[in-house]
Amino acid sequence: MLKYAIKRIILAIPVIISMTIIVFLILHLAPGEPIDLIVGPNVTPEVYESIRHKYGLDQPLIVQYFKFLGNLFRLDFGDSILQQRPVSRLILERLPVTLKLGIAGFILSVIIAIPLGILAAVNRNTIIDYTCMTGAMLGMSLPTFWFGLLLLYFFAYRMRIFPISGYGTWKHLVLPAFALGLTDAAVTARMMRSSMLEVLGQDYVRTARSKGLAEKVVIYQHALKNALIPIVTLLGMRLGWIIGGSVVLETIFSIPGLGRLMIDSIHSRDYPVVQGSMIVLTSAIILGNIIADILYAVIDPRIKFD
Amino acid sequence: MSKKNVKRFGLLLTVCFIFTILLTGCGGGGTEQGSEAGKEKVLVIGYDRDAEILDTIKTAWYSDALIYIHDRLVSRDYDFGYQPGLAEKWDTSEDGLTWRFYLVKNAKFHNGDPVTAEDVKWTFDTILDPDTGSPFRGDLAAIDRVEIVDEHTVDIILKYPFPNLLFVISNTAGGIHPANAYETYGDDYGTKVVIGSGPYKLVEWIQGDKIVLEKNEEYDWNPDWMEHQGAPLIDKLVFRTVPDENTRMMEVEVGGIHLLRDVPTTYVDKFEENDDLIVHRGPSTRLGYLAYATDKEPFNNVLVRRAINHAINRDEIVEYVLRGIGGPAYGYLPPLLKDEYLEETEDLAYRYDPEKAKELLEEAGYPNGFKAVLSSDNSTLNSRMAEVYQNMLKEVGIDTEIRLYDSASYTGMLREGKQELFVREYSWPNADILDWFLLSDQFPYPNHSRWVDEKTDELIKSAAQSPTWEERAKGYKEVQRYLIDQAVWCPVYIPEKIMVARKEVLNFKFHPWMLMFQDGFDIAVE
Numbered sequence: 001m002l003k004y005a006i007k008r009i010i011l012a013i014p015v016i017i018s019m020t021i022i023v024f025l026i027l028h029l030a031p032g033e034p035i036d037l038i039v040g041p042n043v044t045p046e047v048y049e050s051i052r053h054k055y056g057l058d059q060p061l062i063v064q065y066f067k068f069l070g071n072l073f074r075l076d077f078g079d080s081i082l083q084q085r086p087v088s089r090l091i092l093e094r095l096p097v098t099l100k101l102g103i104a105g106f107i108l109s110v111i112i113a114i115p116l117g118i119l120a121a122v123n124r125n126t127i128i129d130y131t132c133m134t135g136a137m138l139g140m141s142l143p144t145f146w147f148g149l150l151l152l153y154f155f156a157y158r159m160r161i162f163p164i165s166g167y168g169t170w171k172h173l174v175l176p177a178f179a180l181g182l183t184d185a186a187v188t189a190r191m192m193r194s195s196m197l198e199v200l201g202q203d204y205v206r207t208a209r210s211k212g213l214a215e216k217v218v219i220y221q222h223a224l225k226n227a228l229i230p231i232v233t234l235l236g237m238r239l240g241w242i243i244g245g246s247v248v249l250e251t252i253f254s255i256p257g258l259g260r261l262m263i264d265s266i267h268s269r270d271y272p273v274v275q276g277s278m279i280v281l282t283s284a285i286i287l288g289n290i291i292a293d294i295l296y297a298v299i300d301p302r303i304k305f306d
Numbered sequence: 307m308s309k310k311n312v313k314r315f316g317l318l319l320t321v322c323f324i325f326t327i328l329l330t331g332c333g334g335g336g337t338e339q340g341s342e343a344g345k346e347k348v349l350v351i352g353y354d355r356d357a358e359i360l361d362t363i364k365t366a367w368y369s370d371a372l373i374y375i376h377d378r379l380v381s382r383d384y385d386f387g388y389q390p391g392l393a394e395k396w397d398t399s400e401d402g403l404t405w406r407f408y409l410v411k412n413a414k415f416h417n418g419d420p421v422t423a424e425d426v427k428w429t430f431d432t433i434l435d436p437d438t439g440s441p442f443r444g445d446l447a448a449i450d451r452v453e454i455v456d457e458h459t460v461d462i463i464l465k466y467p468f469p470n471l472l473f474v475i476s477n478t479a480g481g482i483h484p485a486n487a488y489e490t491y492g493d494d495y496g497t498k499v500v501i502g503s504g505p506y507k508l509v510e511w512i513q514g515d516k517i518v519l520e521k522n523e524e525y526d527w528n529p530d531w532m533e534h535q536g537a538p539l540i541d542k543l544v545f546r547t548v549p550d551e552n553t554r555m556m557e558v559e560v561g562g563i564h565l566l567r568d569v570p571t572t573y574v575d576k577f578e579e580n581d582d583l584i585v586h587r588g589p590s591t592r593l594g595y596l597a598y599a600t601d602k603e604p605f606n607n608v609l610v611r612r613a614i615n616h617a618i619n620r621d622e623i624v625e626y627v628l629r630g631i632g633g634p635a636y637g638y639l640p641p642l643l644k645d646e647y648l649e650e651t652e653d654l655a656y657r658y659d660p661e662k663a664k665e666l667l668e669e670a671g672y673p674n675g676f677k678a679v680l681s682s683d684n685s686t687l688n689s690r691m692a693e694v695y696q697n698m699l700k701e702v703g704i705d706t707e708i709r710l711y712d713s714a715s716y717t718g719m720l721r722e723g724k725q726e727l728f729v730r731e732y733s734w735p736n737a738d739i740l741d742w743f744l745l746s747d748q749f750p751y752p753n754h755s756r757w758v759d760e761k762t763d764e765l766i767k768s769a770a771q772s773p774t775w776e777e778r779a780k781g782y783k784e785v786q787r788y789l790i791d792q793a794v795w796c797p798v799y800i801p802e803k804i805m806v807a808r809k810e811v812l813n814f815k816f817h818p819w820m821l822m823f824q825d826g827f828d829i830a831v832e
Contacts, residue, residue: 031718044444082358157556254548256514
């Protein structure tokens with residue numbers, strides 16, 4: 001298993017390098033420069049050029065890229081042009097905030113989705129099934145930011161149960177975590193339902209029923225275990241999105257996480273910060289996929305590591 | 307799936323759950339306005355954007371927090387008058403080249419050190435050192451050197467007369483730092499530590515979230531013009547960043563924020579009906595205008611430029627787009643700059659007259675009008691303005707295609723010189739804005755209207771380098787007269803400054819540029 005994991009991690013390196021090329025090119029081809037934001041409008045061309053030179057932005061793009069790549073191999077993301085601090089420090093400050101929100105949302109989605117999926121499958125084609133799946137369909141179609149705004153409007157602005165925005169206490173986390181978790185739960189619940197239905201139609205479930213086992217035992221002891229296999233894979237893959245999923249919500253709820261840092265840096269063309277946070281995001285998604293693969297093989301003995 | 311594996315899965319879930327509880331439980335210090343506050347007087351101010359770095363020397367995006375952390379040699383009163391600050395008085399040599407500042411003797415930095423001439427010299431020398439890369443260096447270009455006369459007297463020696471020195475050093479960027487701050491505090495300076503001598507001290511800065519300042523109990527060197535003397539009444543100032551506009555407006559309604567310094571006109575009616583809120587409105591130093599690349603056809607023709615000026619119905623824009631909260635603009639500076647503003651602007655104005663516009667276009671050789679690209683950034687107000695301009699220009703035969711950009715791309719596009727017609731707005735309380743936007747050595751950016759004209763250069767330079775403030779003001783009036791004649795821009799509107807404060811905020815004093823929280827602002831504590 002260890003060998004497999006190492007192999008997967010090594011394979012991830014070219015993915016990360018390709019991503020850096022794409023991000024680097026897109027960022028630098030877009031008009032605008034971070035210097036404009038450092039210097040403001042009242043700058044003489046001479047001062048402007050001297051600041052460009054200071055950050056190496058007057059060098060050819062290819063030189064800038066290889067410098068960046070060289071630093072990257074030493075795990076140095078460079079310094080933020082606007083904030084004039086190491087990017088790694090900025091990311092480390094923001095990452096825990098995003099992780100906290102992402103994990104809370106993830107757990108909420110699991111807690112909601114699995115029972116809902118089971119309930120819908122067991123009561124297939126009844127009003128319960130239709131209600132659950134219509135809810136899930138709605139959850140899937142609603143954009144997270146819009147759902148977040150709705151929650152904010154009703155629970156924070158109208159009823160004043162939770163703070164509208166900010167960060168610091170558990171109360172600040174409830175609404176964004178729900179917004180994130182509920183939309184995520186919709187996908188998982190639908191998956192859970194179809195996986196459960198597939199398992200319920202199999203011979204061994206019929207055997208269990210014919211043995212005269214109680215329906216509860218059939219569902220929870222026999223069917224659920226196998227129905228969970230694809231869900232575990234799905235959840236493993238979603239782990240990567242813990243970091244990437246809350247980008248928009250962080251802006252709506254004023255949460256100072258990695259997503260906000262990324263959006264702000266894209267707006268201000270703070271190249272090193274965008275590149276650094278994209279690398280973290282890509283690595284998280286790759287890691288999520290590796291975890292999913294490993295979990296899959298651990299849970300289902302029929303699958304072997306190659 | 308074996309029993310063992312189900313157990314593993316369960317264990318994983320449990321670990322995740324406990325992890326979340328731990329994470330959420332270990333949150334930060336809670337909210338200032340809530341339990342922690344107790345009887346402490348805390349004022350929360352809302353912003354759409356956080357500081358990049360809390361160092362006046364190294365940034366052009368000055369967080370308001372820096373106004374209160376630092377003192378400046380010169381302060382500005384509610385009428386934009388220059389008043390003593392860290393310097394209790396100053397005088398100027400006859401040739402206007404030497405400015406002597408006499409520092410107050412009792413001022414102390416937050417680290418306990420007295421404020422001396424050495425600190426003033428270090429601050430300005432650091433800004434002027436090209437290696438620092440300070441964006442403020444250009445503003446101080448007139449300074450030749452700073453000399454210490456004695457512990458509390460300092461001379462600023464200029465290369466040429468520059469009466470605007472008082473304005474420049476009274477800006478946020480003119481905040482005085484302790485000498486050798488960078489050596490003493492290292493990389494933490496500007497993030498974890500900032501030392502000034504102002505009425506508030508930095509407590510903490512959680513990037514992207516808030517900057518917290520607490521009052522400087524020892525502060526008793528307030529300039530005499532301030533009504534309130536001694537330490538400020540409010541214990542803590544919290545500068546919160548809430549990037550989403552809707553969220554920010556809701557926060558002030560529920561009390562998560564006490565004061566907003568910039569409120570869109572669309573919220574004014576709603577806030578005026580709310581008993582918990584007080585809307586404060588007043589004249590601003592903002593000016594919205596329609597600009598064009600004056601070096602490109604057909605905008606290099608003064609008749610076309612005048613035609614565009616006649617095509618825009620400013621009154622309608624003020625009434626429908628600004629909802630009546632503002633006024634039309636015909637000149638290049640806001641009237642609030644009372645010394646420099648050209649009084650006869652209204653008489654020289656190009657009034658709305660589509661027929662006249664058509665005649666001018668015909669005279670210029672465009673009887674059927676022409677086609678052009680109209681660019682704007684994607685902010686709500688400017689993109690709306692672009693649509694309105696498009697309609698008004700169409701009426702006189704100018705057919706435009708709108709292109710919207712995000713703000714960084716917009717600046718990039720202007721720098722590259724791809725613009726034809728474009729929407730702009732500035733907010734600045736000094737006539738030197740005309741130097742930045744219209745001098746030929748500022749081409750191609752920030753001289754985005756690409757106006758390269760010898761006479762303008764001559765007029766601006768002679769105004770800026772006048773020996774006295776009065777002569778400078780006279781010089782800038784001449785500049786404005788010429789710009790109006792040449793129709794270099796099409797000035798359109800001056801919006802009002804709209805602030806909203808919750809009713810708990812006491813002794814609120816309106817200032818179009820900065821709020822003086824140290825001047826007796828208070829907050830009612832339940």
